[in-house]
Amino acid sequence: MKTGATRLATVATSAQPDVHARLEGVTRIYPPRAGHGEVHALGPISLDLRAGEFFSVVGPSGCGKSTLLDVLAGLAVPSAGTVEFEGKPVRGEVPDGVGVVFQEDASFPWLTVEDNVSFGLRRSGVDAAETKRRVDFAIGFMGLRDFRRAYPSQLSGGMRQRVCIARTLVLQPRLILLDEPFGALDQQTRLLMGDELLRLWRETSATVLLITHALDEANLLSDRIGVMSARPGRFIEIVETGWPRERDSRLAERPDFGAVTARLWSYLRAESMQALGQGSMAR
């Protein structure tokens, strides 16, 4: 997408040149409910997402990774702290320019692939020609050309996830949030989808935040990886990978690749054991 670079340029020249989205002292506490007291799910946590970077979040299960994403997307309101996207506060509403892809299949079973992809553009004010151009692009980009008229039930899990990514893509998001999007896919499909995600990230120049539990996936895809503690989740370390922008799954052959994964695991091991211990009360 050519327009990606120009869009990003306007972001970069705004008041805070480097920061695309910012969390500051964010906590999320779930009120007490029948059966348990209040749950302190997240934070306080702070993070500056740099414009155009690929940032991954890893952490033990139940550490609040998804809560972090929900707060950043405006799907959940923080109990304390502030969230900003492109310099404007985010509170309880998803800002324009933010796209989200979930782990669960979020394709609409009653719509064809084409109608799924164009869903967000209908009644959006984008004219028919532009809609068609964007939908064609997204469908082509995600390799769905042969399945335009198919319904999601006729597609594999990986293909359905492509539909969801394409549906996000037509909105030309400047920040893409992915909540374990490949969590339900097999290993080979995961690797290939990872490559496509990297290609998408390079060509759209969007900022990407990926939640994952797979350490080598985080390692392979990311510029930076935030390692979260057991609940209430905070960052215990942010690892810079230093990989070149042009990269794909063959990166795993590099001798220094394993060292980064090992480093991530060394931070995570104790936290994961702690999370297992509190597993009985995990959300």
Add this chain to the structure above:
Amino acid sequence: MSKATWIRAAVLIGAVGALEIACRSGAIPATMVIAPSAMVVALVETLQSDDIGAHLSQTLSAVAIAMSLSIVGGFVIGFILNWVPFLRRAFSPFLAAYYAIPHFAFYPLLIVIFGLGSTPLIVLATLFAMVAMILATMAGLDRVPRVLLKTARIHRLSLLDEIWRIRLPAAAPHLLSGLKLAVAYSFIGVIAGEFILSTSGIGHEIAFAYDNFDNPRMYALILFVLAIVTTFNMVVYAYERRLMRRRGA
């Protein structure tokens, strides 16, 4: 045709054929059941008789009104109960026990309240059919995946758009099964009500023919009711199948 279709057709043709033979050979006396071919002949004659039109239109319009009321009302009530948890908690025990009530026992009471005529029949059939639609609507809306509602928020849909473009299509399979039940129950409600206490309508005509040992007319009308209900259900069923095939369910 698939194997299942063949088996189904064979069973149907076999049963009708066996009945035909049993009646024609005298194994089943005509005072009990008449031959299926005789039923068809009687049906043609009955439909040509002068007085039948008024009965048919009375029954069918009562069914149509009860059906519309129970589908629209059931959907609206189901939607509200799904939306307002405390109302749901208050009413769900009633809904759960609802079909244990012998509704037809209240029919005389309805006549006292609404007088003779179509109104008590429509009320009875609506009461009978609406709760099926309420329950189906609630079940359908309960099962809308949360991730789709999140997706609606990401697309910043208004409440109406969310309902119209996400909740309703997602709940459609359940809504359709509620609709099928409401159709069937409306027919049952009206016709059974006419059986019990009425001076006109198809149900009354069947009962009247029965009382007068007029077997051809009785079976003709039963066949007619069967044909109409089956046709109606087949239309909904065909639509449902088309919808479900796309969804791969």
